[in-house]
Amino acid sequence: MSALLEITGLETHFHTRAGVVRAVDGLDLAVRAGEIVGIVGESGSGKSVASFSVLGLVDPPGRIVAGSIRFRGEELVGADPARLRRLRGREIAMIFQDPLMTLTPVLRIETQMVEAIRAHERVSAKAARARAIEALARVGIPAPAERIRAYPHQFSGGMRQRVAIAIALLHSPALILADEPTTALDVTIQGQILYEMQRLVAETGAALVWVSHDLAVVESLADRVCVMYAGRIVEEGPAEEVVAAPAHPYTRGLLDSLPGGALAGARLRQIPGMTPSLLDLPPGCPFAPRCPIATAACASEPPIVAIAPGRSVRCHAPLVRQEAA
Amino acid sequence: MTALASTPAAAPFAQVQAPHLEVRGVTKHFVRKPDVVERAAIALGLLPPPPVLRAVDGVSFAVARGEALGLVGESGCGKSTLGRLLAGVHEKTAGDFLFEGMEEARWDAARAKRARLEVQMIFQDPMSSLNPRKRVGAAIGEAPVAHGLVSRRERDELVAGLMREVGLDPSYMRRYPHQFSGGQRQRIGIARALAVSPAALVCDEAVAALDVSIQAQILNLFMDLRERRGLTYLFISHDLGVVEHITDRVAIMYLGRIVEIGPTPEIFAAPAHPYTRALLAEAPRVGQGRRVYAPLTGEIPSPLAPPPGCAFHTRCPRAFARCREEAPVLDDVAPGRAAACHLDDQA
Numbered sequence: 001m002s003a004l005l006e007i008t009g010l011e012t013h014f015h016t017r018a019g020v021v022r023a024v025d026g027l028d029l030a031v032r033a034g035e036i037v038g039i040v041g042e043s044g045s046g047k048s049v050a051s052f053s054v055l056g057l058v059d060p061p062g063r064i065v066a067g068s069i070r071f072r073g074e075e076l077v078g079a080d081p082a083r084l085r086r087l088r089g090r091e092i093a094m095i096f097q098d099p100l101m102t103l104t105p106v107l108r109i110e111t112q113m114v115e116a117i118r119a120h121e122r123v124s125a126k127a128a129r130a131r132a133i134e135a136l137a138r139v140g141i142p143a144p145a146e147r148i149r150a151y152p153h154q155f156s157g158g159m160r161q162r163v164a165i166a167i168a169l170l171h172s173p174a175l176i177l178a179d180e181p182t183t184a185l186d187v188t189i190q191g192q193i194l195y196e197m198q199r200l201v202a203e204t205g206a207a208l209v210w211v212s213h214d215l216a217v218v219e220s221l222a223d224r225v226c227v228m229y230a231g232r233i234v235e236e237g238p239a240e241e242v243v244a245a246p247a248h249p250y251t252r253g254l255l256d257s258l259p260g261g262a263l264a265g266a267r268l269r270q271i272p273g274m275t276p277s278l279l280d281l282p283p284g285c286p287f288a289p290r291c292p293i294a295t296a297a298c299a300s301e302p303p304i305v306a307i308a309p310g311r312s313v314r315c316h317a318p319l320v321r322q323e324a325a
Numbered sequence: 326m327t328a329l330a331s332t333p334a335a336a337p338f339a340q341v342q343a344p345h346l347e348v349r350g351v352t353k354h355f356v357r358k359p360d361v362v363e364r365a366a367i368a369l370g371l372l373p374p375p376p377v378l379r380a381v382d383g384v385s386f387a388v389a390r391g392e393a394l395g396l397v398g399e400s401g402c403g404k405s406t407l408g409r410l411l412a413g414v415h416e417k418t419a420g421d422f423l424f425e426g427m428e429e430a431r432w433d434a435a436r437a438k439r440a441r442l443e444v445q446m447i448f449q450d451p452m453s454s455l456n457p458r459k460r461v462g463a464a465i466g467e468a469p470v471a472h473g474l475v476s477r478r479e480r481d482e483l484v485a486g487l488m489r490e491v492g493l494d495p496s497y498m499r500r501y502p503h504q505f506s507g508g509q510r511q512r513i514g515i516a517r518a519l520a521v522s523p524a525a526l527v528c529d530e531a532v533a534a535l536d537v538s539i540q541a542q543i544l545n546l547f548m549d550l551r552e553r554r555g556l557t558y559l560f561i562s563h564d565l566g567v568v569e570h571i572t573d574r575v576a577i578m579y580l581g582r583i584v585e586i587g588p589t590p591e592i593f594a595a596p597a598h599p600y601t602r603a604l605l606a607e608a609p610r611v612g613q614g615r616r617v618y619a620p621l622t623g624e625i626p627s628p629l630a631p632p633p634g635c636a637f638h639t640r641c642p643r644a645f646a647r648c649r650e651e652a653p654v655l656d657d658v659a660p661g662r663a664a665a666c667h668l669d670d671q672a
Contacts, residue, residue, distance in 0.1 A: 042536040156624055157400075186399035186625070187563065188640075191607035195618035213536065216609040220616045240614045257541030258611055260566030264590065267548060268541040268570070274506055275536070 003030035004207050010067035012053045021278045023049040025231030031207050038218030039211045041228035044275050047211045051177045056084040090120045093168035097180035099160040103152040110148040135166040158189035179211045227251050230286035237311030247313035247320035249291045343426025344387035345557045351420030353381040353406050376629050380406040382581035393558035395572035403581040408527040408561045412446040445523035449530035451514035455502040462498030465517045487516040508539035525557035565608045577601045580636040587662030597664040599641045
């Protein structure tokens with residue numbers, strides 16, 4: 001089955017005065033229609049830059065220097081900006097951590113939504129307004145016909161994020177990229193948003209890429225999880241399996257450093273050192289300097305090891321090996 | 326202290342000595358000051374008086390020396406305001422603050438000074454609490470010199486010791502805050518708080534802005550310091566995993582009030598208040614697998630206009646008539662555990 005989105009060997013680099021920041025450095029990712037994929041990583045792992053690259057939203061000094069991004073077989077790297085603009089918002093939608101990135105504070109929600117509809121479709125303002133109200137109702141905003149007259153600042157953070165989601169869903173996109181959409185929200189409000197996302201994705205059949213630093217949220221939502229470190233995916237597989245038996249030492253380290261649970265009160269296992277500077281990554285495995293089981297072999301490029309169907313790890317000495325058949 | 330820290334579940338409730346820090350019915354209201362014209366209009370009855378924000382509304386609890394109390398709740402519940410009241414950042418509107426069992430009104434000058442210095446605060450964003458143009462050594466060593474705890478000549482020695490204690494290389498003393506990473510900056514914030522030898526730390530979302538792997542390092546540092554210095558902690562956080570990990574007891578706040586308080590493991594195992602239950606159910610945890618969310622409906626009401634009766638009744642799945650009229654009081658539900666809910670009266 002062909003993938004809806006297929007990223008191969010993507011490299012997005014930022015050419016700064018201090019040198020080249022390799023934010024995304026050889027990313028391979030395939031997303032099938034209707035699938036929920038979670039991308040997990042810490043700050044600077046390149047997870048946001050990767051999703052920005054798909055939409056052609058990387059600003060200079062950032063640039064896609066290598067690789068390919070295919071959406072329904074169509075190459076997006078180097079595509080005409082006009083073509084990308086037609087895709088954005090219609091076929092591929094994005095939800096940001098801060099809904100105020102999507103909403104302008106000076107216009108009513110109504111104006112913004114009607115504009116978003118009519119940017120892609122020739123419909124009357126009246127029909128567009130009716131659709132906007134329907135979209136707000138769909139994401140669980142009470143009294144949408146009245147609330148649509150409000151300005152963004154008149155909504156709470158959770159409600160604002162719902163408006164951003166409603167706008168993202170206006171044209172029934174085939175692919176939704178969500179970059180930390182619930183990170184700034186309270187737990188009970190996050191629960192509401194996750195509930196709406198799950199329901200909407202199931203209803204519309206859209207594929208969802210959920211980028212987050214929160215492994216627990218990703219596990220609760222995604223079919224598949226990709227763990228990113230220093231610009232590339234180091235482990236990939238079904239969310240439950242990755243959490244239950246991580247194969248990459250970095251994933252293991254992340255899980256061990258989570259507080260709470262049975263070991264409350266005990267010292268947490270910590271990953272030594274810091275996330276590496278993307279300016280001068282060590283040759284070979286970028287995690288090697290912090291890895292407890294690194295050997296001399298790790299100075300060379302680690303291979304991608306398949307563990308099971310749909311499960312792989314980029315490591316010289318994976319913690320989980322392929323079961324002998 | 327060491328024994329206490331290594332077995333957090335067995336925190337003493339029936340301690341013989343007076344609690345280290347205690348608040349009784351403490352309240353903090355914020356009112357926007359009307360300008361001259363508005364004041365005149367209010368005096369003439371043309372404008373209603375400005376609304377009162379009840380950030381903290383009649384809260385009582387005690388923390389034993391060496392104990393770690395967690396303060397949990399969502400945005401706007403008053404947990405940060407409460408922490409700031411204890412650290413002396415805010416003045417309270419009403420209620421009593423007791424230091425070593427003594428009311429504020431009975432403090433002499435020495436005790437007042439000690440109460441201020443012994444409770445120090447650690448903030449979420451160390452960058453906004455550090456002067457970017459001041460070398461970190463000077464920032465850490467400023468307070469103890471100002472308070473006359475060490476002389477200017479002894480300062481560098483003290484700072485070097487503190488930096489070593491929090492895991493920083495003392496040779497970085499002459500660097501500026503921007504030359505450090507987020508985790509290192511939080512260590513600077515901790516070293517600065519420790520400089521006046523506090524007995525209690527109020528940590529307000531102290532690890533919330535850190536990546537998971539760095540967060541673990543800072544949490545370990547907090548646990549080490551507690552063991553080494555016998556510190557009392559008030560740990561304010563929205564992250565339930567963090568609170569479960571490092572506190573002995575936990576208080577859950579909703580709209581300015583404590584709705585439930587008790588030993589952390591007991592509350593996490595069997596929450597009594599419907600809000601605590603909802604909070605624990607909504608928070609995703611690693612290892613639970615995929616789930617279908619069934620959210621708590623409704624939004625957090627505005628603390629400017631809290632609903633009558635129980636503040637939670639607008640979202641509570643089990644609310645009944647009485648909840649809309651009468652505010653429940655915080656009552657014992659088990660030894661060392663209390664909750665504010667009318668449902669507990671019906672049993």
